[in-house]
Amino acid sequence: MMTLLKIIKYQLHDLLRGKWFIIYIGVFFLLTDGLFRFGGDSGQVSLSLMNVVLFIIPLVSIIFGTMFFYNSREFMELLLSQPISRTSIFLGLYLGLTIPLSAVYLIGVGVPFIYHAGVQTGSYWILLLVGVSLTWVFTALAFLIAVLSEQRVKGIGMTIVLWLFFAILYDGIVLFILFALEDYPLEKLTLALSLFNPIDLGRILMLLQIDIAALMGYTGALFSKFYGNMFGSVVAVFALWVWCIAPLWLGYRAFSRKDF
Amino acid sequence: MIDIKGLKKHFDRLGVLKELDAQIQENKITAIVGHNGSGKTTLIKCLLGLDKYDGGHITIKDYKLNGDWGYRSQIGYMPQIARFPENLTATEVIAMISDLRAGSTNKADDLITYFRLSGEMAKPLRNLSGGTRQKVNAIVALMFNPDILILDEPTAGLDPISSSLLKDKIIAEKDAGKTVIITSHIMSEIQELADTILYLLDGKIFFDGPVDALIAQTGEKNLERAIAKMMS
Numbered sequence: 001m002m003t004l005l006k007i008i009k010y011q012l013h014d015l016l017r018g019k020w021f022i023i024y025i026g027v028f029f030l031l032t033d034g035l036f037r038f039g040g041d042s043g044q045v046s047l048s049l050m051n052v053v054l055f056i057i058p059l060v061s062i063i064f065g066t067m068f069f070y071n072s073r074e075f076m077e078l079l080l081s082q083p084i085s086r087t088s089i090f091l092g093l094y095l096g097l098t099i100p101l102s103a104v105y106l107i108g109v110g111v112p113f114i115y116h117a118g119v120q121t122g123s124y125w126i127l128l129l130v131g132v133s134l135t136w137v138f139t140a141l142a143f144l145i146a147v148l149s150e151q152r153v154k155g156i157g158m159t160i161v162l163w164l165f166f167a168i169l170y171d172g173i174v175l176f177i178l179f180a181l182e183d184y185p186l187e188k189l190t191l192a193l194s195l196f197n198p199i200d201l202g203r204i205l206m207l208l209q210i211d212i213a214a215l216m217g218y219t220g221a222l223f224s225k226f227y228g229n230m231f232g233s234v235v236a237v238f239a240l241w242v243w244c245i246a247p248l249w250l251g252y253r254a255f256s257r258k259d260f
Numbered sequence: 261m262i263d264i265k266g267l268k269k270h271f272d273r274l275g276v277l278k279e280l281d282a283q284i285q286e287n288k289i290t291a292i293v294g295h296n297g298s299g300k301t302t303l304i305k306c307l308l309g310l311d312k313y314d315g316g317h318i319t320i321k322d323y324k325l326n327g328d329w330g331y332r333s334q335i336g337y338m339p340q341i342a343r344f345p346e347n348l349t350a351t352e353v354i355a356m357i358s359d360l361r362a363g364s365t366n367k368a369d370d371l372i373t374y375f376r377l378s379g380e381m382a383k384p385l386r387n388l389s390g391g392t393r394q395k396v397n398a399i400v401a402l403m404f405n406p407d408i409l410i411l412d413e414p415t416a417g418l419d420p421i422s423s424s425l426l427k428d429k430i431i432a433e434k435d436a437g438k439t440v441i442i443t444s445h446i447m448s449e450i451q452e453l454a455d456t457i458l459y460l461l462d463g464k465i466f467f468d469g470p471v472d473a474l475i476a477q478t479g480e481k482n483l484e485r486a487i488a489k490m491m492s
Contacts, residue, residue, distance in 0.1 A: 003360060074343030077339055081335070082332060260310040
């Protein structure tokens with residue numbers, strides 16, 4: 001456990017010196033601050049930020065996570081040749097990346113929110129929760145792909161395809177299924193399908209908090225009925241965390257058997 | 261002593277180590293040589309637990325490797341390419357490894373002086389040359405005073421002065437009772453350093469014995485020619 005914390009500490013130390021994080025924090029900070037200054041209230045700002053969060057965070061997390069893993073290859077070899085367990089190394093690298101990525105997001109979005117609108121709104125907390133959860137989910141997916149694929153170009157290509165699938169293609173496929181099966185009752189199928197895409201889960205959680213689920217028609221009402229109550233929200237958050245833990249566990253299994 | 265019995269390793273369908281048997285003697289410098297792709301680095305990585313072997317077993321000082329990692333506290337490893345977290349300084353990397361390895365070291369300062377690295381220690385590693393990084397790599401391998409040193413092409417990228425310093429250090433470590441395993445493509449270097457040669461061919465040991473015996477066996481005047489004759 002101590003070794004794990006030490007690895008996280010040194011990862012943080014290394015990463016936080018890079019310019020990358022300053023740019024990432026700056027983009028979120030300027031965007032959130034700008035949206036408030038252009039006259040939005042906290043609900044409108046949350047809605048605007050939602051689109052950024054749902055597209056940009058998965059993309060940045062998955063690409064940066066994969067590149068980070070490939071770039072850490074020699075460092076991993078150095079650590080693996082020391083009397084340190086593979087569990088500590090894998091989790092140390094994962095947490096050493098997700099903690100600063102999450103912190104940067106929380107500061108970049110959270111601070112302008114606090115001084116413009118306070119922290120009273122529910123949408124604020126959901127925005128932060130979804131952003132952090134997606135960071136953890138897509139970094140875990142990035143690690144899984146990077147462990148399984150030896151070739152950097154192939155690995156990064158796969159991450160982009162996966163991001164495209166979840167961010168864009170999945171909704172098209174769902175729509176196609178719903179259209180093809182329109183003669184059947186689809187409520188439960190729609191709910192089930194939403195669980196299989198972490199970005200959709202994040203979107204649903206946010207839309208329900210911003211209270212515009214009605215705009216989504218019957219499906220929105222259904223989501224509102226299911227996800228709007230406490231049980232539904234817990235299911236959605238739980239599903240998001242399954243999306244984090246499952247790839248992380250698979251990645252760890254592959255990592256512990258991997259040849260370096 | 262390191263005892264290797266029936267070691268098997270394949271990558272996809274390609275067999276790299278094919279029931280390899282070898283013994284590496286204590287207090288000696290053993291060179292592992294062979295042409296490119298003969299399995300030298302794979303053998304080293306199996307010893308370190310970086311590669312998981314498919315069959316056979318390895319015993320290091322009566323400890324049979326079983327996937328556990330504690331035995332690596334006896335080993336200092338210097339990989340072929342020295343890469344560390346780019347934004348850390350050399351001082352921080354050495355502090356980090358000391359901290360992670362949880363073993364006290366009082367040799368690091370002496371080694372920094374020995375390799376004439378004092379002026380480079382405060383610079384981020386991304387700004388250091390390949391040779392300087394290789395020296396940091398050597399310090400990391402040596403600073404815990406391990407019983408076994410595994411050095412994968414240790415002088416690659418070093419200037420002649422640093423290379424000589426490192427070779428002197430390797431000999432000093434052997435004289436201090438350490439077991440040293442080294443790979444190199446520079447045969448003159450191996451002839452200068454090694455007591456014993458393990459010559460790998462097609463995933464098996466083709467020759468295992470003293471350097472002088474190999475030269476005598478082939479009737480050549482030096483190791484490079486002896487190896488070349490054996491390969492032809």
